[in-house]
Amino acid sequence: MAKAEELQGLRDEVEQVSLEIVRLLGKRMELVARIAEAKKKLGEPLVDFEVERRVRSRLSDEARKLGISEELVNKITTLMLQESVKLQEAGEKPKRQVSHFDIFRRARELEAEGKRVVRLEVGEPDLGAPGEVAGATAEAVKQGRSRYSDAKGIAELRKKLAEYLSNKYNTEVKAENLILTPGGRFAIYLTMRTTLNMGDEIIIIDPSWPMYKNCAEFLGVRPVVVNTSVENGWLPNADEVAEKITQATRAIVLNYPCNPTGKVIDRRTFRKLLDIARENNLYVISDEVYADYSFSEYPPSVLEYDDANFIRVSSFSKSWGMTGYRVGYVTASRELVEKMAKINGMLITCVPEFIQYGCLKALELEETVRRYAEIMKKRMEAAVNTLSKIPATVHKPEGGMYVFPRINVDGLDSIDFAFDLLEKKHVALAPGTVFGDYSNYIRISLGASEEDIRRGIELIGEYLQENVKT
Amino acid sequence: MAKAEELQGLRDEVEQVSLEIVRLLGKRMELVARIAEAKKKLGEPLVDFEVERRVRSRLSDEARKLGISEELVNKITTLMLQESVKLQEAGEKPKRQVSHFDIFRRARELEAEGKRVVRLEVGEPDLGAPGEVAGATAEAVKQGRSRYSDAKGIAELRKKLAEYLSNKYNTEVKAENLILTPGGRFAIYLTMRTTLNMGDEIIIIDPSWPMYKNCAEFLGVRPVVVNTSVENGWLPNADEVAEKITQATRAIVLNYPCNPTGKVIDRRTFRKLLDIARENNLYVISDEVYADYSFSEYPPSVLEYDDANFIRVSSFSKSWGMTGYRVGYVTASRELVEKMAKINGMLITCVPEFIQYGCLKALELEETVRRYAEIMKKRMEAAVNTLSKIPATVHKPEGGMYVFPRINVDGLDSIDFAFDLLEKKHVALAPGTVFGDYSNYIRISLGASEEDIRRGIELIGEYLQENVKT
Numbered sequence: 001m002a003k004a005e006e007l008q009g010l011r012d013e014v015e016q017v018s019l020e021i022v023r024l025l026g027k028r029m030e031l032v033a034r035i036a037e038a039k040k041k042l043g044e045p046l047v048d049f050e051v052e053r054r055v056r057s058r059l060s061d062e063a064r065k066l067g068i069s070e071e072l073v074n075k076i077t078t079l080m081l082q083e084s085v086k087l088q089e090a091g092e093k094p095k096r097q098v099s100h101f102d103i104f105r106r107a108r109e110l111e112a113e114g115k116r117v118v119r120l121e122v123g124e125p126d127l128g129a130p131g132e133v134a135g136a137t138a139e140a141v142k143q144g145r146s147r148y149s150d151a152k153g154i155a156e157l158r159k160k161l162a163e164y165l166s167n168k169y170n171t172e173v174k175a176e177n178l179i180l181t182p183g184g185r186f187a188i189y190l191t192m193r194t195t196l197n198m199g200d201e202i203i204i205i206d207p208s209w210p211m212y213k214n215c216a217e218f219l220g221v222r223p224v225v226v227n228t229s230v231e232n233g234w235l236p237n238a239d240e241v242a243e244k245i246t247q248a249t250r251a252i253v254l255n256y257p258c259n260p261t262g263k264v265i266d267r268r269t270f271r272k273l274l275d276i277a278r279e280n281n282l283y284v285i286s287d288e289v290y291a292d293y294s295f296s297e298y299p300p301s302v303l304e305y306d307d308a309n310f311i312r313v314s315s316f317s318k319s320w321g322m323t324g325y326r327v328g329y330v331t332a333s334r335e336l337v338e339k340m341a342k343i344n345g346m347l348i349t350c351v352p353e354f355i356q357y358g359c360l361k362a363l364e365l366e367e368t369v370r371r372y373a374e375i376m377k378k379r380m381e382a383a384v385n386t387l388s389k390i391p392a393t394v395h396k397p398e399g400g401m402y403v404f405p406r407i408n409v410d411g412l413d414s415i416d417f418a419f420d421l422l423e424k425k426h427v428a429l430a431p432g433t434v435f436g437d438y439s440n441y442i443r444i445s446l447g448a449s450e451e452d453i454r455r456g457i458e459l460i461g462e463y464l465q466e467n468v469k470t
Numbered sequence: 471m472a473k474a475e476e477l478q479g480l481r482d483e484v485e486q487v488s489l490e491i492v493r494l495l496g497k498r499m500e501l502v503a504r505i506a507e508a509k510k511k512l513g514e515p516l517v518d519f520e521v522e523r524r525v526r527s528r529l530s531d532e533a534r535k536l537g538i539s540e541e542l543v544n545k546i547t548t549l550m551l552q553e554s555v556k557l558q559e560a561g562e563k564p565k566r567q568v569s570h571f572d573i574f575r576r577a578r579e580l581e582a583e584g585k586r587v588v589r590l591e592v593g594e595p596d597l598g599a600p601g602e603v604a605g606a607t608a609e610a611v612k613q614g615r616s617r618y619s620d621a622k623g624i625a626e627l628r629k630k631l632a633e634y635l636s637n638k639y640n641t642e643v644k645a646e647n648l649i650l651t652p653g654g655r656f657a658i659y660l661t662m663r664t665t666l667n668m669g670d671e672i673i674i675i676d677p678s679w680p681m682y683k684n685c686a687e688f689l690g691v692r693p694v695v696v697n698t699s700v701e702n703g704w705l706p707n708a709d710e711v712a713e714k715i716t717q718a719t720r721a722i723v724l725n726y727p728c729n730p731t732g733k734v735i736d737r738r739t740f741r742k743l744l745d746i747a748r749e750n751n752l753y754v755i756s757d758e759v760y761a762d763y764s765f766s767e768y769p770p771s772v773l774e775y776d777d778a779n780f781i782r783v784s785s786f787s788k789s790w791g792m793t794g795y796r797v798g799y800v801t802a803s804r805e806l807v808e809k810m811a812k813i814n815g816m817l818i819t820c821v822p823e824f825i826q827y828g829c830l831k832a833l834e835l836e837e838t839v840r841r842y843a844e845i846m847k848k849r850m851e852a853a854v855n856t857l858s859k860i861p862a863t864v865h866k867p868e869g870g871m872y873v874f875p876r877i878n879v880d881g882l883d884s885i886d887f888a889f890d891l892l893e894k895k896h897v898a899l900a901p902g903t904v905f906g907d908y909s910n911y912i913r914i915s916l917g918a919s920e921e922d923i924r925r926g927i928e929l930i931g932e933y934l935q936e937n938v939k940t
Binding site: 006007010014015017018020023028029031032034038039041042044054058059062066067072073075076077083101122124128129137139142144145146148149182183185186215322323324325326343345346347349350351352353354355 | 474490493495501505508511514524525529532533539542543545546547549571592608609611614615616617652653655659684688793794796816817824825828
């Protein structure tokens with residue numbers, strides 16, 4: 001009976017402590033409301049990363065000191081910070097959220113009305129998958145290769161892909177370092193989900209494909225941006241990257257050839273960034289999905305380095321024009337691949353088996369890859385040439401499938417511009433704002449014919465003459 | 471400047487309060503450890519739902535009194551309770567984590583050694599996709615239907631699926647209520663991701679497909695289990711469900727026909743559960759993936775009710791044997807579908823376009839669905855008949871593709887049993903423990919031939935005679 005009383009006593013104490021926690025939460029929220037007031041009067045932004053970062057790190061230290069779960073404290077901290085932001089934002093007007101899908105949707109509407117639209121907005125090559133890939137996939141479907149398979153991908157494909165990459169990069173990739181995913185996006189997701197935790201920070205070099213920031217935010221991870229400029233040929237400054245690293249930084253995303261700029265980083269700078277990552281014990285998430293669309297020497301790859309924290313993301317979408325097949329893959333340490341396989345297995349079981357047979361065939365078609373790269377190069381040249389005739393500044397891409405010119409009009413709002421251009425000239429393209437703080441820029445996709453690209457850019461020129469004083 | 475100082479002062483206060491919260495968390499964890507000790511001495515169970523509920527309600531009252539977000543307090547309470555359970559379990563011997571994939575893997579190894587293994591462990595029908603579906607998919611691949619498509623699925627398929635469901639359930643499902651996903655698992659994930667938040671609770675009726683708990687935990691959501699028993703024909707007790715609802719409960723998962731029990735809930739009890747959900751403003755996630763495998767009347771469906779909080783999950787995997795095609799879908803309110811589409815688009819872009827043409831064809835093949843259900847019924851009968859000859863108790867399934875007998879051996883450890891049976895008799899099946907606290911049970915899949923099912927169960931009988939005193 002004494003034991004039972006002791007138990008009751010302890011429970012009462014727990015309750016008192018818990019109530020006290022809630023009261024302190026109340027007090028905290030009160031203070032937060034007053035801070036919001038004070039910030040408003042000072043004209044300071046609502047979210048201050050520096051402050052949040054400090055709070056996180058102090059609370060985390062305290063948790064460690066007390067020997068309680070840092071994970072628990074991190075989660076509770078996140079909930080408190082989220083609530084604070086919510087409280088402070090009540091009353092603010094929402095930010096304008098636009099993606100190139102909004103342009104895509106409007107372009108489709110215009111087409112449905114019978115208009116001829118020059119489509120330069122989507123990052124999808126028009127080249128399509130080679131007939132051999134379609135044939136192999138169709139054959140596998142008919143043979144009934146449509147059972148559950150290994151979460152990492154069928155053994156045959158992983159083995160062949162490992163050999164393919166090993167040859168291509170003169171390195172040793174093993175099957176155990178590979179996992180097949182439903183598209184490159186999911187490859188990014190699995191990578192971030194297995195390397196980052198809520199409250200972590202990730203460095204992203206802008207302008208960048210929106211997926212990196214979106215996916216990070218989806219996971220409660222904070223994107224920290226390093227900007228690059230057309231004046232510096234879109235080259236990231238390694239010192240600026242180093243400056244953004246904090247206790248909370250866990251990873252850096254690299255994407256060369258770059259979407260949207262077409263920049264291919266030089267090996268020296270690439271190396272420098274990898275060294276910085278190493279020194280700070282960061283993961284490097286290298287999205288090399290455009291690697292095969294390179295117009296001069298072969299772009300640098302993390303595969304050239306043997307480091308368990310370097311992760312390469314790629315896909316079959318661009319190299320073989322297999323966008324709608326939805327197959328991406330990650331090259332990473334065996335340990336990380338196993339972690340990813342658990343999530344892949346839980347969320348999607350596997351990439352459809354018959355599609356993997358299509359991928360097997362693709363790996364034999366190096367000629368297609370070269371041919372597609374040649375086409376992209378010609379289109380890029382055409383785009384850059386035509387851009388020289390309109391008021392635009394462009395860095396000539398060394399790879400990728402986009403050009404990212406600045407439109408030389410003061411104070412251009414790329415979103416308004418893109419929508420108005422679409423209405424008036426029936427040219428669809430992606431506003432620069434989608435990729436970061438680049439309101440004067442537009443992204444032109446090379447996924448269309450050379451003729452369309454020329455015509456589209458000429459129409460931009462016409463639009464500017466008619467509508468804007470340059 | 472005074473304002474800036476005031477701001478700094480407030481920030482310091484917030485930090486102090488936050489630190490105090492962490493310290494109290496530390497104190498709480500200390501007390502919890504002592505409670506665990508006391509409970510152990512008294513032989514009390516670690517999780518006491520009554521106590522938890524009292525804690526919750528006190529804290530929630532306090533939040534209301536203080537005018538702070540009850541939701542925030544509920545979430546933090548859940549995290550604290552979860553941590554408490556984890557702490558208390560730390561001294562216990564760790565639960566064995568086994569999935570039927572471990573059995574699957576070992577079975578494959580034995581097969582690779584040349585052994586003939588009776589495979590009754592995997593939830594995959596051996597029937598395969600109909601030739602027409604394979605044909606339509608192959609044709610679509612060859613026609614180059616492999617471009618990015620709508621994140622929700624191609625318009626044609628959503629329209630036809632809406633008609634199909636509307637007819638089947640005598641209701642009105644619109645295309646806007648549907649989203650196609652890469653498999654039923656991803657349909658569950660999208661549903662949970664868009665309806666639940668970290669710190670929420672979800673009610674799951676055991677025995678259950680492990681995905682529900684795994685996915686909930688993956689999202690930081692706490693699964694709260696309601697058990698059912700073979701003695702009560704696996705019927706959930708509505709009162710027991712109601713008792714588990716707390717302020718943190720957001721959803722309940724229903725899965726009829728049930729994996730693993732084959733139970734089909736009667737319409738009255740189904741209705742009762744939906745009413746409880748409605749009264750408590752809970753989402754109902756109804757996984758009706760086995761709906762077409764029903765052996766008597768058609769199973770009840772949330773589609774029969776018009777409620778924005780009722781969500782139906784299904785797939786093409788079972789009804790048409792299209793497992794490896796990886797296509798699932800969710801029927802939900804337009805608002806939820808839009809939320810899911812955002813995530814689908816971000817993580818996978820879309821289900822491969824050509825596969826969706828295979829699905830379009832499948833919807834014309836009602837005859838296949840009926841034939842497959844007939845086959846499952848015959849297999850189920852064979853399984854139940856054969857089980858009557860060994861020391862087992864089984865509820866005769868009204869649907870689904872499994873039987874879930876209790877092996878009448880005192881203190882059976884279903885994991886040891888499953889592995890030993892596989893080694894000695896080369897019969898692969900899923901241990902009951904995988905599906906909840908059902909150590910005396912095994913799950914036999916009807917995805918194999920009638921002959922294999924009979925033979926497998928006979929071999930279980932032989933094993934029991936040779937190895938166990940029953």
